[in-house]
Amino acid sequence: MIKINHLVVLASVSAMLAGYGPAASADAAAGKATFTTACAECHDVADFEGEDAAALRGTLKQIVAGSQKHKEALQLTDAQIADVAAYMTSGK
Numbered sequence: 863m864i865k866i867n868h869l870v871v872l873a874s875v876s877a878m879l880a881g882y883g884p885a886a887s888a889d890a891a892a893g894k895a896t897f898t899t900a901c902a903e904c905h906d907v908a909d910f911e912g913e914d915a916a917a918l919r920g921t922l923k924q925i926v927a928g929s930q931k932h933k934e935a936l937q938l939t940d941a942q943i944a945d946v947a948a949y950m951t952s953g954k
């Protein structure tokens with residue numbers, strides 16, 4: 863099921879990575895909501911505190927695209943990635 867759109871997803875991650883850079887308007891509060899709903903069952907936010915937000919966004923884009931191994935597939939929009947990375951790296 864996850865693999866069906868693999869090629870399409872790989873094509874779109876290249877486009878996303880081309881736009882790799884500072885997020886214009888990351889919203890850590892929205893990111894907290896996403897993290898609590900989608901990530902907290904497995905992750906402690908404190909583990910990511912102080913990490914580089916841009917690097918974390920890059921990692922998350924690769925996980926969403928399926929090009930980086932992860933426990934389960936993640937479905938996040940670019941905006942959600944920016945928000946959740948802002949929240950995670952702030953540790954709050």
Ligand code: HEC
Pocket residue numbers: 896897900901902903904905918921922931932933934936938946
């Ligand atoms: C079902 C459990 C589970 C959920 C839900 C989950 N993760 Fe993970 N995640 C893991 C495990 C286990 C690893 C480490 C092993 C691996 O990569 O498979 C990991 C690894 C990661 C890494 C890589 C860490 C590194 O240093 O390379 C990131 C980033 C990450 N998760 C972010 C998230 C985010 C953001 C969410 C929510 C949107 C999320 N994960 C949801 C289990 C989970």
